[in-house]
Amino acid sequence: MLEVHNLMVFYENALALNDFSMNVTKGRMVAVIGSNSAGKTTLMNALSGLIIDTQIKEQRKGGERITLYGTVKFEGRDITLMHPSDRVRLGMVLCRERHPIFPESDLLENLKIAGYLRTSSEVTERIGYVLGLFPTLQRLKVRKAGFLSGGEQQMLAMGMALMVKPTLLLLDEPLLGLSPMMQNMLIHAIKKISAETGLTIVITEQFARPILPMIDRGYIIENGMLTMEGAGSELMENPEVKGAYFGV
Template sequence: MTSTPVSGTVAGAVAPGPATTDLLTINNVEVIYDDVILVLRGLSLAVPEGKIVALLGSNGAGKSTTLKAISGLLPTEHGEVTDGSILFGGKNVTHLDAAERVRLGLSLCMEGRHIFEHLTVEENLISGAYFRGRIDIQSDLAEVYALLPKLSDMRARVAGYLSGGEQQMLAIGRALMAKPKLLMLDEPSLGLAPLLVKEIFAFIKRVNEEMGLTVLVIEQNARRALEVADHGYIMEQGRIVLEGTAQELQENPDVKEFYLGLGESGGRKSFRDVKHYKRRKRWL
């Protein structure tokens, strides 16, 4: 990124900082569905190369739409980018089709895993390398199995019989088989038990550190996401309303109250407290 936000700043209020290389840049993007419904409203964010960036927000904020805009999947849902630009590795990919973006190095793990349930674990992994053409993938399989030993043990099992956590691991492993430059994860913790969520995010951090892979993770579990992220964005109603380093967001009183479930006293708020907020979000 070309600038570094001040701690707890509202989006747009930034201070000069050292230049870094951005792998992905989204500039003032607007997205409309069915020529009528405006979902993204001038969205801007950046993902520095080799970092983990968390995009946080509640249901309906536009997080999944953001990933679909980046990955080129909007046309499948009658959506389109009507303004702004998406740059990946310095190349304008705003209107490229999804397959071409995968070839450039964009890989998406969609919400709900979407594995091929009738195929084995290994067949699912091999399918992730489809766009790379005729290649010897044995070394790639070995690399994924080394990162995810559980998948190696289950390579011959039919994927539909795996647990939710195992299927999420498989979905990530399949995405890695595409040899991405940017791995995008849409709600990887969805429907998983707390211990499995911890395991998934520990693996995301490991992939980033050991492979140098850039990661953009979309999450409602702000606590877990910020534990592994370098930088974070808070999104509401199709806009970025707050950004900063993961530590800055974790310490921001509004993020604590509205996204981490912590009040000023440091304890989790009760339902009655939630109905009577004493402080409105500062960005409203």
């Protein structure tokens, strides 16, 4: 469904992603594990196309030069240079690291805004789905998003991504900065989405421990380079992975 071939990303002369390749089969859950600055967000931005937006903006104002090599294919089609909004229409949705929400709008309004591509009956159906997935959000429906806790905002952000009814969901460090309890709730929801809808999911994380047990395949990146790949269970048993990415 998603093929990445020899992807390279430069910010000016700094290489952030170096010859990265991966293959994601429909219906699977795949993780990209790497420490801070490994290139996870750069990869997600290249997959979602946000990097193309940034590249164009920077070019216009004579700012930073961003260069991409390699290809990203979605369902057999080369989308390497496609705008992010067109990728959303194809069904690819990114839930960003510290995803932007509309703090002055309430939770329900945020979900509706995120469902802009859907008909009103679909929006109603989707809102029901999201609130079923995150029961915690039920009683917060009319709270302004800016007043939600970090974990609640992350649930809302994931809910907003799901409003689009994606076929490929990209999650950039969804557990970042959350309490263990919140992390568990999110993990539970991600597993549920995958099991019930068969949605294809790519997730990035710094800490492998909560992620590896639920994924089909994992890729380890260091300084923008792929250093290891394998089934989740294989990586779980790998002493190097344990040493570097299992935290304390």
